[in-house]
Amino acid sequence: MYSRRIVSLASIAILAAISLILSTSSFPAGAQGTNSLGADPIIGGWHVTVSFDDGRPNVLALYTFDRDRNFTMDGSWPGLFGSGHGSWNRNSDGSSVNVTFFRLLYSPSETNEATGALNATFNGTLKVQARLTVSDDGQSFIGRYLLTNFDPTENVRSTATGNLNATRIAVEPLP
Numbered sequence: 001m002y003s004r005r006i007v008s009l010a011s012i013a014i015l016a017a018i019s020l021i022l023s024t025s026s027f028p029a030g031a032q033g034t035n036s037l038g039a040d041p042i043i044g045g046w047h048v049t050v051s052f053d054d055g056r057p058n059v060l061a062l063y064t065f066d067r068d069r070n071f072t073m074d075g076s077w078p079g080l081f082g083s084g085h086g087s088w089n090r091n092s093d094g095s096s097v098n099v100t101f102f103r104l105l106y107s108p109s110e111t112n113e114a115t116g117a118l119n120a121t122f123n124g125t126l127k128v129q130a131r132l133t134v135s136d137d138g139q140s141f142i143g144r145y146l147l148t149n150f151d152p153t154e155n156v157r158s159t160a161t162g163n164l165n166a167t168r169i170a171v172e173p174l175p
Helices: 002-024
Strands: 044-052 059-065 070-075 084-090 097-107 110-112 116-118 121-134 140-150 156-168
Touching: 070 097, 084 121, 097 140, 121 156
Parallel strands: none
Antiparallel strands: 044 059, 044 156, 059 070, 070 084, 084 097, 097 121, 110 116, 121 140, 140 156
16 A cells, blocks of 8 residues: 555656646747847738839738737728738748738629628638848848739739838837
C-alpha cells in the first residue's frame, strides 16, 4: 500500500512537471516581435484606407489581426462583398507582415436603400495578398497589395494593385 501511494504521488508530480514545461515553452506559432503587451504589434483593430494604382476612388476598411494569426476585415462596398477572412504571418526576417485573405463577391438582383442588396447571387471571389510594415510606435502601418478578382469558376477576371495606409483603433473612454 505504501508503494502504491508513492507511485501515485510520483505520477502526479511528473504530470505536473510536464504540464509546467509545456505551458512555459515557446511554440513556433507564437507571434514574433513584441509591444508592451507582449504581442506582435500588428495584433489589434485598424482603420484602413485602400488606394488603387489605377486612380479609382479610395475605399475604407476595418482590419483585425488576432494572436492566432487569423485575419478578418470588412470594407466600404456594401451589398457587393462579404467580409474578408484570411491569415497573416511575419516574413522570414521579421521586418514586415504578409497577409492573404478572400472576400466573396455578390451580384444583387434587387436593392433596398435601407438594407443594401437583397437576393444576391454568388459572383466570384477576391483574393488579396499584401505586405505590411508597422511603424516603430505601433500606431500605424503602410503596405502594398495585389488584388485578384476570380469569377465563380475560379478564372481570373482582373487584377489591381495599390497601397494600404492604416491607423490603430484605440480604446476611447466613454465621455
